[in-house]
Amino acid sequence: MSNPLRIGMVGYGFMGAAHSQAWRTVHRVFDLPRGVDMAVLCGRDAAQLEPAARKFGWRETETDWRALVARKDIDVIDVVTPGDSHAEIAIAALAAGKHVLCEKPLANTVAEAEAMTAAAARAAREGVRAMCGFSYRRVPAVAHLRALIAAGRIGAVRHVRAVYLQDWIVDPEFPLVWRLQKERAGSGSLGDIGAHILDMTQHVTGERITGVAGLTETFVRERPLPVASTGLSASAETKSQARGRVTVDDAAVVLGRLSGGGLCTFEATRFATGRKNALRIEVNGSLGSLAFDLERFNELEFHAGARAGTESGFTRILVTEPEHPYIAAWWPPGHIIGYEHVFTHQARDFVHAIAEGTEPSPSFAEALGVQLVLEAVERSASRNAAWMDVPAV
């Protein structure tokens, strides 16, 4: 395919593996307006970088992201580093005229997110696109859930209850990886997984979270220091005898209000023993309800209509029909897709936005909207759960 988008990706950990799978696959499955070229993988440690690039299928490597950004032969910068470097890389890349896909959360602070949003706005005037990787929006079941709400199928939203439950640090001897350090990760469960359910709530309802009250907790306050970090958050890294302080939250619980008047509850935790990756969301409306569980990725529960009847109930929709979002490109009905596919869908939509000159979503401004909620939760939690209004972007 002529004129492919030449991708440079910064980072090669867990997210780097997932994005690589997407860039390898997207043009093999979807019909794209432009091809993709996995040009350059970038990371600081050449000894780890080279085998990663070979394994994932990147043509070249760079050990300095500034050099990457400066290259003329790169069209897209894909940022999959920890949150503390998002702002610097993304802003520089946009300034250099590169389209930017940046992992979530957009940044570690509202100030950074605001600067990034401003940079994205400037770049947009030049036709340069910026998108944030709230990839779960592109689970077919989630996209379908949103479409049903947008079509009025459940009426006015009364309730959202959303949880993101994991358990990978329940063991107090699990080491102090970067995701447990405030200066790298910004926050703990709140920003890592809480951000997903906050974004999903605003995305699927089409409403804003206008205020919150929240509590956070760190159940295990000291952990063994890791000897070396591979960049994969949940791996069992070698541990040293020394211990360090956990500086982020293990869990967060939040009440919220939607702009349409609905009530929300949110919970993000890494201490829900036995729950591995349980993002669950239920939306109750005046005319129906919808429910989704990420561990049952291909299913959507839909209660159509508010009136009880002899045939009423929650319908388990297997979201694998060709008419469902993204599915026609994949397999026949009933053939399951999984986690990595959301990154392929994200890549597809980003390529379309670039080629067609449209604004991709989630924009940096939308991601800033999530950051503002995260900050309001942190402020509330630091003030004994006092109510905090969330400003609009």
Place this chain on the structure above:
Amino acid sequence: MSNPLRIGMVGYGFMGAAHSQAWRTVHRVFDLPRGVDMAVLCGRDAAQLEPAARKFGWRETETDWRALVARKDIDVIDVVTPGDSHAEIAIAALAAGKHVLCEKPLANTVAEAEAMTAAAARAAREGVRAMCGFSYRRVPAVAHLRALIAAGRIGAVRHVRAVYLQDWIVDPEFPLVWRLQKERAGSGSLGDIGAHILDMTQHVTGERITGVAGLTETFVRERPLPVASTGLSASAETKSQARGRVTVDDAAVVLGRLSGGGLCTFEATRFATGRKNALRIEVNGSLGSLAFDLERFNELEFHAGARAGTESGFTRILVTEPEHPYIAAWWPPGHIIGYEHVFTHQARDFVHAIAEGTEPSPSFAEALGVQLVLEAVERSASRNAAWMDVPAV
């Protein structure tokens, strides 16, 4: 059976039917230390009372609860009226030396609940027993859940998330029944169904809720006035043209802290379209997790152990084995029991407590503990979700 307990029951609505079924059944299924005699049904409207007594199987009737309480041939007063009359009846009955079983919530205010608790304490010194009808404690799966926590099977409690979801007033034309009037019901979803999950949380964890932040909402603020009320909350009563104000909450969402340091979320709503009677509770501990759904009454989900492994997961226990609480008296494994059975179990345990001279549970003091949480939620909700400490009883 000699010397049966002679029961006088005040009220004959939905709860009256459920308690009647229990009193008819308890000695036919369980081996009791004393028999039971369904002596007197009491209600104000003789025209409705007589057929109810015949239908439910009561020997006699009274139209004045004071007359009932004064009778020498009554041992137990069972109070199944709306909450606004609980205190007066229960306190008088206890003063008259009658054992009292009182429906939940114990009262409409903390002041009433305190007076009742004091009356129960006085009565206890005379060997007179008082118990509050948080009947869901006696779902076999819930009793088993509690036993597993008490045995240390899930370690320290980190999280409780509990919801009670109904949808019977989603239709704005559903009439303004007594459960939607503050002066009769005390509160709306909060006291009616929220009370159940607050009590269950304190009961199964063995911990206190020490503080809360809460929001409440009334989505439909005016409703048609009912022409006549049958006492059954969810029935489709005849409606008039006139409308009145709904004076209770339709929904409540709450954050809480447990005395052991765990975090809680609670939600009680009558606006969860499609959810009929979905009391759901999950408890995550440092060593395991437990989950229960009242719509899957006979099942308990148990994750034993915190360590992932190739055989780990949530086990669906069918709580129908003879070793499970209350089950040996019923049917073989796999044979389902249901809602009404909890009232039979409650009757069984109350008869044992009376005959054996032990303190029944939930005592009025325990029920006051729930009332204090309810009041803290209401105060918090009236002050923009400000944090409220909950005093101990």
Place this chain on the structure above:
Amino acid sequence: MSNPLRIGMVGYGFMGAAHSQAWRTVHRVFDLPRGVDMAVLCGRDAAQLEPAARKFGWRETETDWRALVARKDIDVIDVVTPGDSHAEIAIAALAAGKHVLCEKPLANTVAEAEAMTAAAARAAREGVRAMCGFSYRRVPAVAHLRALIAAGRIGAVRHVRAVYLQDWIVDPEFPLVWRLQKERAGSGSLGDIGAHILDMTQHVTGERITGVAGLTETFVRERPLPVASTGLSASAETKSQARGRVTVDDAAVVLGRLSGGGLCTFEATRFATGRKNALRIEVNGSLGSLAFDLERFNELEFHAGARAGTESGFTRILVTEPEHPYIAAWWPPGHIIGYEHVFTHQARDFVHAIAEGTEPSPSFAEALGVQLVLEAVERSASRNAAWMDVPAV
């Protein structure tokens, strides 16, 4: 209520307990055209009979069923003995002008079932009613399933797959109770639980099973002799050292054809480790499908329509709405009922049939229809699964 039906029940084991609960409850919950009077409990062993009668709530006892049948003050004989005595008792009772409710399977042989059917036909001419206790027809979800098929909601039946899975004799040391002895029980899993799924298939489809091929197996061929039998099949009775031969099947698997051309598979086993009482049936039609699981007693899965679409799937109907069969007499939506309720529904319908002079269902002729299928399966199994046509009644 004037002129109540005076019941005499023969047998007081597991089924005796279930029927007693029904007779105690039916007029307290349903509005009946005639009352019921628990007059006489009959059993051979007076030492066991007397406490059973007191416990279950029967007024009198008889130790000779012939004496019971001869009494003028009895209107109904309820037969809950093992299958080897059904024919003799039921035929005598009908001849004496008593209405008869007889537990399933109707008899241990086709010859007996034919004699009973003839007796029922003679009695019907005198206004005397006979009914067989395939009680699961009266699970509300099953009754609803049947109604949906009868209304054409799933079109022409293509497939029935029905299993009844239990595991109470997986342990080779479980004793040789009467249900494992051919001369008492007639057959093993086939007649005990297989009969239920065969009857249910014919009942819900409104079609006949016209031919079968079957295999049976006895996995454990010798078992310890019980020291004493209480009549409860699944209890852990005291065992002796001596062993005896198991003379019935442990498991049966069957292929079948329906009169409308559909294909069926059936499986009845007591060796499905972990399955306690898993009667499951799924019916696929040209326009939809229905599925039911007895361990999820209050739920029915319904796929409405044959065309896939973005909102299609199996709807989990909670069969607890007042419009669902039998439910209006019980509790509000979402409040679970259970196993014992089917006996109450059976009693209700039998009382109506007697009072209104209509033919109850399942009639003895319908139950003979099941017996003919059972016999065809046994003949097939004894001839290496050779195909056997099933004669019509």
Place this chain on the structure above:
Amino acid sequence: MSNPLRIGMVGYGFMGAAHSQAWRTVHRVFDLPRGVDMAVLCGRDAAQLEPAARKFGWRETETDWRALVARKDIDVIDVVTPGDSHAEIAIAALAAGKHVLCEKPLANTVAEAEAMTAAAARAAREGVRAMCGFSYRRVPAVAHLRALIAAGRIGAVRHVRAVYLQDWIVDPEFPLVWRLQKERAGSGSLGDIGAHILDMTQHVTGERITGVAGLTETFVRERPLPVASTGLSASAETKSQARGRVTVDDAAVVLGRLSGGGLCTFEATRFATGRKNALRIEVNGSLGSLAFDLERFNELEFHAGARAGTESGFTRILVTEPEHPYIAAWWPPGHIIGYEHVFTHQARDFVHAIAEGTEPSPSFAEALGVQLVLEAVERSASRNAAWMDVPAV
């Protein structure tokens, strides 16, 4: 990677897309002993072939499989054509010294499968490998299920019940695609999907199916002729006015015996309305049970132990832990994988077998074992379900 295996694939329909995804991905995710090179895609129609090769990522094309087989620069022939050409291509490729991966069912007749098995045996003596694509063996949950049985965790197998339910031809106007034509497909649901559950049963139990009785049915006997076939079985192809005869079965039901004495039931149908790809298998053993549903791809239900207890039940294992088969190469716990991954696992294992000189599994001999069962079912079905012994390979 030096010395990569050069793959030539014959066919580019549904299976061609799935295998292409596997060949693109396998070395990017797994550490392989040899690399893979997607060298040549082969098909008869150049106009369709060229865009398929570009889309799927193949370097070159051939329109004559004989030319492909003759090429010196090809190491592996991957056969993903309809069953009528498997034998000719695979035998020629093996004779030419190419390793062969052949889609299932191995062939359309036992005679072809025997010839292929003989060819594979000859080739094996030269170090040339042959493998049949029963890909569902490589669902991690299925591989885990097998490992648990092999480790004795459920004891002696008593029951296997396996169904494969689809509904893509319920509509009588669905066109007469090649999968409904005996001369192309060999058989209908029996060979297409029934083959999967027969193979899975023999694979996971480690036992042979020694005899069967079966029925087949064609519910819709005439269908519109398709105007053109794309090779994708379930697509809505353009239809003509003309109609043709369906020459394969729509559904098959089967009883079977295992070599260890257990009983089996099997059902394969394309008429289970609402079931999209519901391969379900349950194995009950003397010490435990296991159950799997392909529509819940990442889950395995395990009942450990035969003794009921207060903590017993079926455990839902989320088969996404690094210790589970194949998972360590993919994503963290709880991150779902899907259908296409089984082809990647298959490619991985085939590369290992080639590089390490071991016999891949399923071998052609194992696949012949399935073919013998299929033939026995067809013979049984043609003789009114008469019992047929299944010869050993």
